Amino acid sequence: MGSGQWNVERRCFSSESPQSMDPENGPETGSLSIVVLGASGDLAKKKTFPALFNLYRQGFLSADEVCIFGYARTVISDDELRDRLSGYLVREKDASSEELEVVAKFLHLIKYVSGPYDSEDGFRQLDKEILKHESLKTGAEGLSRRLFYLALPPSVYPSVCKMIKTCCMNKSDGGWTRVVVEKPFGKDLESAEQLSTQIGALFEEPQIYRIDHYLGKELVQNMLVLRFANRLFLPLWNRDNIASVQIVFREDFGTEGRGGYFDQYGIIRDIIQNHLLQVFCLIAMEKPVSLKADHIRDEKVKVLQSVVPIKDEEVVLGQYDGYRNDPTVPNNSNTPTFASVILRIDNERWEGVPFIVKAGKALNSRKAEIRIQFKDVPGDIFKCQKQGRNEFVIRLQPEEAMYMKLTVKQPGLDMSTVQSELDLSYRQRYQGVKIPEAYERLILDTIRGDQQHFVRRDELKASWEIFTPLLHRIDNGEFKPFSYQAGSRGPAEADKLLEKAGYVQTPDYVWSPPSLE
Structure with missing residues (x-):
């Protein structure tokens, strides 16, 4: 600087x-x-x-x-x-x-x-x-x-x-x-509740700030504004229009010397149960009564309590080749370094819509994003459905951005169509504006006494209730991860699960952030 x-x-x-x-x-x-x-x-x-x-x-x-x-x-x-x-x-x-x-x-x-x-x-x-x-x-x-x-x-x-x-x-x-x-606030429902009880015996809930730095990220903080301050999204944000939702976290490196620590937790505890589940709540929750912390957290808890038990056939686990070469990792480790899990919500807004929550290490790219895919247009007079569906993508990191994938006319004399986007890339649009680090924002919130972006005890309990049965099966060796090559997309079975969930890939489409020039 x-x-x-x-x-x-x-x-x-x-x-x-x-x-x-x-x-x-x-x-x-x-x-x-x-x-x-x-x-x-x-x-x-x-x-x-x-x-x-x-x-x-x-x-x-x-x-x-x-x-x-x-x-x-x-x-x-x-x-x-x-x-x-x-x-x-x-x-x-x-x-x-x-x-x-x-x-x-x-x-x-x-x-x-x-x-x-x-x-x-x-x-x-x-x-x-x-x-x-x-x-x-x-x-x-x-x-x-x-x-x-x-x-x-x-x-x-x-x-x-x-x-x-x-x-x-x-x-x-x-x-x-x-x-x-x-975090981590425990390893499962029992340990999390035990920890909450021990701390809760010493401090009142308003004195306890359970920090999840994902809630401090700029684009995550934008979710409530996007959803509830824009008329455009209000009628679209439901099962009638949305085909699927993906919440993705990808890293292009492995455990890098943290293998011993990571092996105690795995990718679900490390990323999905906390960071990505918080994002899931903000996407799926109903409008709160106000912006008061408890009103927002009340709605998040309702969403978590509406998640149906995870089905085995809607889970794919992976472990990258070379993970066990780390001397701090046991030779027989069953710990997943990749997981793709479909969450389903039993309520009027989201019945039938798969929420694909996916995280992995040692993959072919580094990014975190939300990908909301809309259903096909009925009566496709342009015969362009094979080009891809409309998608609203929120890139959390890196290159913070929001863009809407649309089908538009290809410039020229022919009536041919192409996929393009309406793009709000923060680096281009907000030049010279420093985006705060998540920890800055959350520490300031703590000083101000604002618990809106912190995890309440009942919210923590509800999140562990979703994943604890699956985690116990993994810990007991009953659920085995597939192997995948470091630097790949992850196990091939994850793409099959994505296809089974109804997600439609957009062939030959690649988003790249606009140039600053």
């Missing part, structure tokens, strides 16, 4: 952006303590701290109010943590002196406390450091706000939450304490 763009962003945000916004009562003031637990881990370094830095440089975190604390078992100093983080915030060799100055100011806000995750000593020390900050930053009418971000494995959530509850809760009237927990 050049220094000119950096200056523009600071001008645009620093003077006008709210520091913290209570959805009901307006801006909040007073000290804000953000504690990143697991501060020395990869998630914190690569996602959490960079997101906090971007919020700071855009003016959403004020140096007059905020202090950021790192907490982990590693024994290091404040400066050592800052040195470890700086390379993840900016590329120093490409940075201007102004950029480096902003980074230095941000790093100065970070303090570090080391200690175990299951002992009061470290958390008592953390509380003392937070109190020092609060005594300096909280005015007579200000609030004491404490946000704990658990960039940690779920196995330590209960002990860490217990220590927070025992030692580190907000101590002022009118302030708050909030806890952000990362």
Whole structure:
């Protein structure tokens, strides 16, 4: 990023952006303590701290109010943590002196406390450091706000939450304490409910923010606006017009050194049960009463509870050749690296419409998209159905875009038809506009107390109810994955399942984002 763009962003945000916004009562003031637990881990370094830095440089975190604390078992100093983080915030060799100055100011806000995750000593020390900050930053009418971000494995959530509850809760009237927990939220229905019960015994539901970064993506956030603010889509969004819906996640690389971790979960737990199922809810839900968090989440829960049990014949699992070559993966691993699952909804809007949810690693491309295919035009006087159906495609990443595939007349003297598209490509249409990272948006929502884009407990329970029977069969070796070549489309059986579901491929059609020229 050049220094000119950096200056523009600071001008645009620093003077006008709210520091913290209570959805009901307006801006909040007073000290804000953000504690990143697991501060020395990869998630914190690569996602959490960079997101906090971007919020700071855009003016959403004020140096007059905020202090950021790192907490982990590693024994290091404040400066050592800052040195470890700086390379993840900016590329120093490409940075201007102004950029480096902003980074230095941000790093100065970070303090570090080391200690175990299951002992009061470290958390008592953390509380003392937070109190020092609060005594300096909280005015007579200000609030004491404490946000704990658990960039940690779920196995330590209960002990860490217990220590927070025992030692580190907000101590002022009118302030708050909030806890952000990362996925995976358990491995199945039983473990997820156990985890929810343990955390729920310590904190009220409004204090718990179960983060799924897919809900922070720009095009996912656009779904409610697209569906409910455009008359064009309202009459079309149902079983009378839509033939099928695909929600696809593809990666062109394998586990890349994470084989041991990935093998404990597999592609369904890692991607489908959480990220893609959240997208599924936003596509299929009914219009909420309002944009309040609980009204939106009520509708998502209704959709999940309407999903019928998954049929064996509507599931294809795959494992890429070479996956078991990873020394951290068992030689007899049954863990799928690819899955294609058809979900069906038993309600008036969607009866008979297959929702094909598909995710895989080591495939021939990298993308995440929603593909809504419409039914054939009755009475095809142009005899053009073989060219393909109308499709509405929402590209979540990379190259964020929305485009509608249409049949149009080929330019020329003949009355011949061709597939083309109406295209809204974000990089072309919104030049110079920075699309926020998902973690930036969701951390800001947590500070503001907006739970709209976070997972509620009953929603989590309903999602696990859909997949737990299938996952147990996979874990028990009763459901075997097909092998597929790394760099391919995945197992051939997945394409057969797609065809069986009624999806019609568009021959020789390839979408490419428009040029910026």
